[in-house]
Amino acid sequence: MSTTNSLPSQPQSLPLGEQDIIQLLSKLADVTDELGRVIVGQRSVVQQLIVAMLAGGHCLLEGAPGLAKTLMVSSLAKTLELDYKRIQFTPDLMPSDIIGTEILETDHDSGERFFKFKQGPVFTHILLADEINRTPPKTQAALLEAMQERTISYAGNIHPLPKPFFVLATQNPVEQSGTYALPEAQLDRFLMFVRVGYPSAEEEIEILARTTGTQSVTLKEVLHTEEILTLQSLVRQVDIASELLQYISQLVRDTRPDISGNQSVKEFVRWGAGPRAGQAIVLCAKANALLNQRFAVTLEDIRSVAHGVLRHRILLNFQAQAQNMDTDSVIDHLINHTPPPESPLVTNTSSSNAG
Known part of the structure; x- marks a missing residue:
């Protein structure tokens, strides 16, 4: 991470000094380490x-079995002082297994019987929805309200979820047997959709060496609950130039084939991204800037998060499938053909470092 000795763009609304912010941001590097x-x-x-996590959204990881998707999420949870629960999604999983149910209890003093809501595993800070696409749509839908509203409605009562609340889900590629593709409405609840690829040859050798010996690793907690909430507040205060907001708006609007001027979109896209995609790009770009200890978004921040934000919000048509065209290729074409802002402020990273 690049550093300077000052904070020219430091947010002013939080009761934190410059050194407090620098120390807090340095913990993000410790989490990665x-x-x-x-x-x-x-x-x-x-x-x-x-x-x-910094942007306060949910993340979906997709990759073949055995690529450490579950280990990645559980390890992240261990570096954070947050409650963590895991649900293994299976074809027989019921909505009540996620959100909870009412149980009949008896008052020992009066003998009166009453129903009491017993919270399900969704009442936590980090929920790992493991292999989320192995359960039918009815059970998948049980997460919709939790992911969007951060509440659970049951028997006419609304139960708030803890803050912060993240759903980190994993799924196998939908072409594999025994899977149910997530509907577009549920996919849109995920802030980012991240594809996990195979390791390089050198990395695979390292994996073999680490996992077949006697070595064990105990991860330490790096960030506490209040620090995470503070970092999320800092993300909202990261500066973004109006030219970059216009660029993001144009990028998202160009995913819609009825109004797009992009030939790949017109040819291969059936349905484009909605305004929520633009909001997600802004928040993720701000979080990416903060992760790199900057309080101003650059064009590189936007481009680094665009694929993760857009790939599950663009629906391709049959022609794209026939020509083996995927959403990442369409996004690449969009980024390469959407004119970037001309202002030097949107690409200058040296004047906005945070520490």
Whole structure:
């Protein structure tokens, strides 16, 4: 991470001094280092997980079995002083297994019987929804309200979820047997959709060496609950130039084939991204800037998060499937053909470092 001796763009609304902010941001690097003690490679995936956390959103990880998706999420939870629960999604999982249910109890003094709501595992800070696409849509939908409203409605009562609250879900590629593709409405609840690829040859050798011996790693807690909430507040205060907001708006609008001027979109896209995609890009770009100890968003921040934000919000048509065109290729074409802002302020990273 690049550093300077001052904070020219330091937010003023939080009761934190310059050194407090520098120390807090340095802990983000410590989280990455701790995860590196367990996870070999995958630094881009880890960074996107942290970006989603800082932006206060949920993250969906997709990759083939055995790529340490579950280990990555559980290890991240161990570096944070947050409650953590894991649900293994299976075809017979019921909505009540996630959100909870009412149980009949008896008052020992009066003998009166009454129903009491017993909270399910969704009442936690970090919820790992493991292999979320192995359960039918009815059970998948049980998470919709929790992910959007941060509440659970049951029997006419609304139960708030703890703060912060993250759903970190994993899924196997939908073409594998025994999976149920997540509907677009549920996919849109995820701030980012991150693909986990295979390790390099060197990384795979390191994985074999680490996991077949006697070495064990105990991760330490780096960030506490209040620090995470403070970092989320800092994200909201990161500066973004009006030119970059216009660029993001144009990028998102160009995903819609009825109004897009992009030929790839017109040819291969059936349905484009909505305004929520633009909001997600702004928040993730701000979080990415803060992760790199800057209080101003640059064009590079936007481009680094665009794929994770857009790939699950663009629906391709049959022609794209016939030509083996994927959403990442469409996003690449969009980024390459959407004119960037001309102002030098949106690409200058040296004048906005945080520490």
